[in-house]
Amino acid sequence: MSLEPFGARLRRAMDERGPLCVGIDPHASLLADWGLGDDIAGLERFSRTVVEALAERVAVLKPQSAFFERFGSRGIAVLEKSVEEARAAGALVVMDAKRGDIGSTMAAYAETFLRKDAPLFSDALTVSPYLGYGSLKPAVELARESGAGLFVLALTSNPEGGEVQHAVRADGRNVGATMLGHLAAENADERPLGSFGAVVGATLGDLSSYDLDINGPLLAPGIGAQGATAADLAGVFGAAVRNVVPNVSRGVLRHGPDVMALRESAEGFAEEIGAAVAAA
Numbered sequence: 001m002s003l004e005p006f007g008a009r010l011r012r013a014m015d016e017r018g019p020l021c022v023g024i025d026p027h028a029s030l031l032a033d034w035g036l037g038d039d040i041a042g043l044e045r046f047s048r049t050v051v052e053a054l055a056e057r058v059a060v061l062k063p064q065s066a067f068f069e070r071f072g073s074r075g076i077a078v079l080e081k082s083v084e085e086a087r088a089a090g091a092l093v094v095m096d097a098k099r100g101d102i103g104s105t106m107a108a109y110a111e112t113f114l115r116k117d118a119p120l121f122s123d124a125l126t127v128s129p130y131l132g133y134g135s136l137k138p139a140v141e142l143a144r145e146s147g148a149g150l151f152v153l154a155l156t157s158n159p160e161g162g163e164v165q166h167a168v169r170a171d172g173r174n175v176g177a178t179m180l181g182h183l184a185a186e187n188a189d190e191r192p193l194g195s196f197g198a199v200v201g202a203t204l205g206d207l208s209s210y211d212l213d214i215n216g217p218l219l220a221p222g223i224g225a226q227g228a229t230a231a232d233l234a235g236v237f238g239a240a241v242r243n244v245v246p247n248v249s250r251g252v253l254r255h256g257p258d259v260m261a262l263r264e265s266a267e268g269f270a271e272e273i274g275a276a277v278a279a280a
């Protein structure tokens with residue numbers, strides 16, 4: 001049986017818990033700071049602590065797959081368990097795996113993360129459209145079937161992204177804007193919110209030249225370690241700020257391993273974000 005569409009589930013979670021998304025990013029340096037080994041036991045303890053601290057409180061947890069893949073099959077097993085436990089505790093899970101390939105291979109990635117009974121099934125998946133937006137079609141179709149969502153890399157938070165995303169096409173629109181246009185079309189007529197979101201960095205400054213009104217969520221990494229602040233959100237996203245899911249990873253995780261300190265940090269970011277959205 002398929003789930004209620006991701007966009008509807010996300011809207012409700014954002015309304016009930018606030019829009020903050022905290023990353024589960026077990027950097028080797030964080031494992032060391034937490035007094036853990038750079039090994040499977042450390043990875044397991046780190047992930048379990050973040051889930052215990054935050055899965056009943058924040059709307060979204062976003063495991064960064066790379067930090068689990070680094071440990072091979074045993075790391076993937078920890079990732080599976082983290083996803084399962086986070087979802088069971090009430091958080092939506094956005095798997096940050098940034099998959100993208102030719103359509104037939106994309107179908108296999110979609111089966112991995114978006115098939116309802118797959119071991120790594122997640123509420124949403126980050127995907128890269130840089131083999132052409134159309135190459136994502138199998139993921140779009142399976143997400144619709146399962147009630148999952150996608151976050152498509154449109155305007156990423158890193159300074160190098162502009163080389164690709166600001167490139168201007170023959171029709172005068174740049175690549176990032178073109179991705180936003182595709183997403184607006186996917187989400188047309190969806191209520192209360194479409195399930196096909198864009199990744200748009202909170203670091204990017206004034207984006208008023210872009211139409212961010214895609215009737216879908218905007219996953220906004222960059223707050224904390226990359227230098228953006230909650231107070232920047234209104235200036236960056238304008239009227240679209242209500243649909244922004246701000247992501248903070250290291251900014252929260254550096255307060256571990258103490259569960260209360262992780263919660264206090266997340267609550268601090270959530271309050272700042274709430275105030276910024278209310279004032280916009």
Ligand SMILES: O=c1ccn([C@@H]2O[C@H](COP(=O)(O)O)[C@@H](O)[C@H]2O)c(=O)[nH]1
Nearest residue numbers: 064156157158221224225226248249250
């Ligand atoms: O444009 C993007 C897309 C994804 N990310 C990911 O978000 C987190 C950010 O972590 P911080 O520690 O808060 O900087 C990380 O998993 C990135 O891979 C991004 O930063 N920018």
